[in-house]
Amino acid sequence: MLIFSFFKTLTDQVITVELKNDLCIxxxxxxxxxxxxxxxxxxxxxxxxxxxxxxxxxxxxxxxxVVRYVRMAARAVDTTLLExxxxxxxxxxxx
Amino acid sequence: MDALxxxxxxxxxxxxxxxxVLVVLRDGRKLTGVLRSYDQFANFLLESTVERLHYKFEYSxxxxxxxxxxxxxxxxxxxxxLIAEDNLPFVxxxxxxxxxxxxxxxxxxxxxxxxxxKVLGSLGFVSDRHEGDAY
Numbered sequence: 217m218l219i220f221s222f223f224k225t226l227t228d229q230v231i232t233v234e235l236k237n238d239l240c241i242x243x244x245x246x247x248x249x250x251x252x253x254x255x256x257x258x259x260x261x262x263x264x265x266x267x268x269x270x271x272x273x274x275x276x277x278x279x280x281x282v283v284r285y286v287r288m289a290a291r292a293v294d295t296t297l298l299e300x301x302x303x304x305x306x307x308x309x310x311x
Numbered sequence: 312m313d314a315l316x317x318x319x320x321x322x323x324x325x326x327x328x329x330x331x332v333l334v335v336l337r338d339g340r341k342l343t344g345v346l347r348s349y350d351q352f353a354n355f356l357l358e359s360t361v362e363r364l365h366y367k368f369e370y371s372x373x374x375x376x377x378x379x380x381x382x383x384x385x386x387x388x389x390x391x392x393l394i395a396e397d398n399l400p401f402v403x404x405x406x407x408x409x410x411x412x413x414x415x416x417x418x419x420x421x422x423x424x425x426x427x428x429k430v431l432g433s434l435g436f437v438s439d440r441h442e443g444d445a446y
Contacts (some may be wrong), residue, residue: 217387224318227382235386247323268365269341273389274335277324279353282386282446303334
């Protein structure tokens with residue numbers, strides 16, 4: 217649940233999603249759900265020559281199960297807050 | 312609608328219903344059609360579905376019709392910008408020609424892979440490219 221909440225805080229930030237088929241899609245995060253399915257707006261694909269079918273696509277829904285990495289700006293993440301939240305969650309689930 | 316169920320698959324996909332969409336499947340297929348229904352597993356029901364085959368800047372279409380896609384096979388679902396679609400620098404070629412080109416490409420790739428496997432094999436690496444897809 218923590219990572220889901222974390223992704224919710226990234227809403228409206230520009231992120232890059234790398235899929236397991238090596239396709240990298242950059243766009244504005246519009247929504248994320250409990251499976252970490254991702255909805256991106258205003259997308260741009262790295263290496264469009266290899267993925268010509270994506271040229272006419274402007275917003276995309278990515279199934280969570282095919283995501284390899286999500287890259288985001290370092291300033292979008294409050295690591296100390298995230299650390300605290302992780303400890304708190306571990307503590308609460310341990311009870 | 313969006314305000315009521317903001318963080319569910321259903322909440323995020325309502326606005327794509329009845330739009331022309333592109334669905335990318337795990338086996339690399341690209342399908343375009345009109346999204347008629349979906350659920351929380353990302354199962355999709357497409358109408359007037361067409362499979363598009365690409366080879367460099369050429370393409371061909373194969374008519375499929377109504378298609379229910381099981382969610383586990385889905386990689387991504389994109390809304391097609393109809394204006395951008397009209398301005399793409401692609402040319403349509405006959406399906407037979409496309410199939411020949413893709414078969415030739417597959418043959419070349421297979422030949423390259425055999426060479427690669429031989430070289431890696433001689434260095435002690437085992438190829439696992441025959442095991443499933445990238446996912």
